[in-house]
Amino acid sequence: MARRIVDVLLPLALDQPYSYAAGDHAVAPGDLVTVPLGTRACTGVVWGDNPNPDPRLDNRIKAIADKLDVPPLRDEMRKLVDWVSHYTLAPRGMVLRMALRMGDGLGPERERLGVRLAGAPPQRMTAARARVLRALADGLVRGKGEAAKEAGVSPGVIDGLIDEGTLATVVLPPEPIARPPDADFAPPDLSPEQAAAAATLRDEVREKTFNVFLLDGVTGSGKTEVYFEGVAEAIRGGLQVLILMPEIALTAQSLDRFSARFGVRPAEWHSEITPRRRARTWQGVAEGDVQVVAGARSALFLPFADLGLIIVDEEHDPAYKQEDGVRYHARDMAVVRARIGALPIVLASATPSVETEVNARKGRYRRLSLPQRFGGQALPHVEAIDLSREGPPRGRWIAPRLAGAVKDAIERKQQALLFLNRRGYAPLTLCRACGYRFACPQCDAWLVDHRFKRQLVCHHCGFSTPHPPACPNCEAVDSFAACGPGVERLEEEVGTLFPEARVLVMSSDLLTSVEKLREELTEIQEGRVDIIIGTQLVAKGHHFPRLNLVGIVDADLGLANGDPRAAERTFQLLSQVAGRAGREEGQGYGLIQTHQPEHPVMRALIAGDREAFYASEIDIRERLHYPPFGRLASLIVSGSDRAAVETHARKLIAIAPRDERVRVLGPAEAPVSLLRGRHRFRLLIKSPRAFDLSGWMRDWLALAPKTTGDLKREIDIDPTSF
Numbered sequence: 001m002a003r004r005i006v007d008v009l010l011p012l013a014l015d016q017p018y019s020y021a022a023g024d025h026a027v028a029p030g031d032l033v034t035v036p037l038g039t040r041a042c043t044g045v046v047w048g049d050n051p052n053p054d055p056r057l058d059n060r061i062k063a064i065a066d067k068l069d070v071p072p073l074r075d076e077m078r079k080l081v082d083w084v085s086h087y088t089l090a091p092r093g094m095v096l097r098m099a100l101r102m103g104d105g106l107g108p109e110r111e112r113l114g115v116r117l118a119g120a121p122p123q124r125m126t127a128a129r130a131r132v133l134r135a136l137a138d139g140l141v142r143g144k145g146e147a148a149k150e151a152g153v154s155p156g157v158i159d160g161l162i163d164e165g166t167l168a169t170v171v172l173p174p175e176p177i178a179r180p181p182d183a184d185f186a187p188p189d190l191s192p193e194q195a196a197a198a199a200t201l202r203d204e205v206r207e208k209t210f211n212v213f214l215l216d217g218v219t220g221s222g223k224t225e226v227y228f229e230g231v232a233e234a235i236r237g238g239l240q241v242l243i244l245m246p247e248i249a250l251t252a253q254s255l256d257r258f259s260a261r262f263g264v265r266p267a268e269w270h271s272e273i274t275p276r277r278r279a280r281t282w283q284g285v286a287e288g289d290v291q292v293v294a295g296a297r298s299a300l301f302l303p304f305a306d307l308g309l310i311i312v313d314e315e316h317d318p319a320y321k322q323e324d325g326v327r328y329h330a331r332d333m334a335v336v337r338a339r340i341g342a343l344p345i346v347l348a349s350a351t352p353s354v355e356t357e358v359n360a361r362k363g364r365y366r367r368l369s370l371p372q373r374f375g376g377q378a379l380p381h382v383e384a385i386d387l388s389r390e391g392p393p394r395g396r397w398i399a400p401r402l403a404g405a406v407k408d409a410i411e412r413k414q415q416a417l418l419f420l421n422r423r424g425y426a427p428l429t430l431c432r433a434c435g436y437r438f439a440c441p442q443c444d445a446w447l448v449d450h451r452f453k454r455q456l457v458c459h460h461c462g463f464s465t466p467h468p469p470a471c472p473n474c475e476a477v478d479s480f481a482a483c484g485p486g487v488e489r490l491e492e493e494v495g496t497l498f499p500e501a502r503v504l505v506m507s508s509d510l511l512t513s514v515e516k517l518r519e520e521l522t523e524i525q526e527g528r529v530d531i532i533i534g535t536q537l538v539a540k541g542h543h544f545p546r547l548n549l550v551g552i553v554d555a556d557l558g559l560a561n562g563d564p565r566a567a568e569r570t571f572q573l574l575s576q577v578a579g580r581a582g583r584e585e586g587q588g589y590g591l592i593q594t595h596q597p598e599h600p601v602m603r604a605l606i607a608g609d610r611e612a613f614y615a616s617e618i619d620i621r622e623r624l625h626y627p628p629f630g631r632l633a634s635l636i637v638s639g640s641d642r643a644a645v646e647t648h649a650r651k652l653i654a655i656a657p658r659d660e661r662v663r664v665l666g667p668a669e670a671p672v673s674l675l676r677g678r679h680r681f682r683l684l685i686k687s688p689r690a691f692d693l694s695g696w697m698r699d700w701l702a703l704a705p706k707t708t709g710d711l712k713r714e715i716d717i718d719p720t721s722f
């Protein structure tokens, strides 16, 4: 009989699987196997049979070393890997790697021992031993530690009784990674609108067909309560559920809401879980023991055994786009996953992405609307503070009207949030004597003054240096001027304006861990803070019952950078921030400091007229053939030699396959033209919507010359930031 050759995809930067002899291993597609690769062993996945291996390879084909005792990677996952790789142009092996990111410690559990009464009387009776016998008199099994604790004795007492045959040890089954959620633990009383949306979702989950829903509800309308009803229906049907959230929103608060509804917390999946927990979760998901996972974008690549519903919470959030390695958008790929698995998916947002909004308007997605806040709370009342007419004095950032509102809020024992999306003390430091500006030596960027850390920091590459005592250029002393505000500087101003107030600054660089964030959120919820000063970290989904005033210190900040999504981002971010106000009691207020009160974003925010914003934004996108009305890709060439980078970029344009539907623009210096010492040039590729731009790019790159030296190409399909 001819020997059987199979293709094994390895989690490496390879697009094609390698061939191996199956030998005695009865392997099937999806099985995890270890194979020899050079001098090492590598774990990969059987992708299929190879009936006609290249005869020249015949005597070089090695055999599979071992088949792993874990559930195979299902058909759906292999299709997802193929799809994501085709779409993003990332090598298939690199996409597979995300699906195999299962941590260490797979395989059999370390044994947990329990004890029970065995009968033989102890040779010697002591008070402690008597307590143990009483505690275990019911004959039931307990963990060793648990038994010692119950009897109030040291573990040594238990060991002694085991040695004498009074107690017997029992191997306990492994503790489940997540206890099963109870669909009927605490069902809510839904408002009529909520009930209607929930009923639709329940039907859809029962039907189990591919369908995309936009759960579109203002902040505080109870989107979570509604999608939980879909989750409950999946649980009742024995199906698994994936709830995707931006990593930063995976807080104790959001997990507690789940357990308030279902009696237990969901399994978590994000960057901070331990390797062992990761391994057990991965396996539990693959075996179908874990029913609900709440996770960051990478949870999309978990090997669900029987997925019945996907939720993408805050679907518009830019954090869903992975910007390094495999550049994928988790929301878009979640829709692909749902289609492959023929299951419903819910995209939830108060400010949907323009893509999703257009899909809903065109009827490709089905809209479920929650137009009101639950309990009839009014939406915040938003006003602009025109900085050119009533701005603060020079060197200050809080206008008198905003300061007055903060004062009122504190007097009413409510909280105020001052939002400024800028970390550090000041974005630019210059020498008043000679005009010298501190810039990053490796990037095209100014160094940001971070006073808490006493450092000047580059926000692009992380370079940092202590603040020098004198100007490096003219040696003047005490000549530095900080230009513009960051949250740290705002804190200084708040300190002078409200010396008695308890102030908390929330900014990602001041947070050492997710745990610290959780603690800070609790402090706010329990009312131990009067004024919160924060970056976008505070915008995401948090519920602060006492917060009634939101002041946006510089609303124009995100509009100035030439990114085609700047208006959308600003609108979403500021709506989210303002939506933190007045969620529980009293009227909420938003005060927006801006130089452009007539900008469509500001006008929509002030009038509370979301429609106006989408109408103008959709119109602009359509006219410019920007996504979702056309496709866009970017290709960045980078390297330490600027001329070589530019030459390579021009060469790429010259060899691009001709197709009148595709336009290649550039090369132009990338928005960050120097990053970590590498010069960057960008090509922008545009095509109509109904065109396989990924396929065209692949054909193009197949013709491209090999990169030499340290030249690198980075491809981004549907780039979301510029």
Ligand code: ADP
Pocket: 188, 189, 190, 191, 194, 217, 218, 219, 220, 221, 222, 223, 224, 225, 374, 543
């Ligand atoms: P959204 O996600 O739309 O901003 P949430 O789901 O966070 O809104 O709900 C806002 C608040 O209203 C939460 O405190 C939530 O517990 C409460 N809420 C919403 N719907 C209900 C309901 N049907 N019963 C009880 N509380 C509800």
Ligand code: ZN
Pocket: 440, 441, 442, 443, 445, 458, 459, 460, 461, 462, 463, 676
């Ligand atoms: Zn830098």
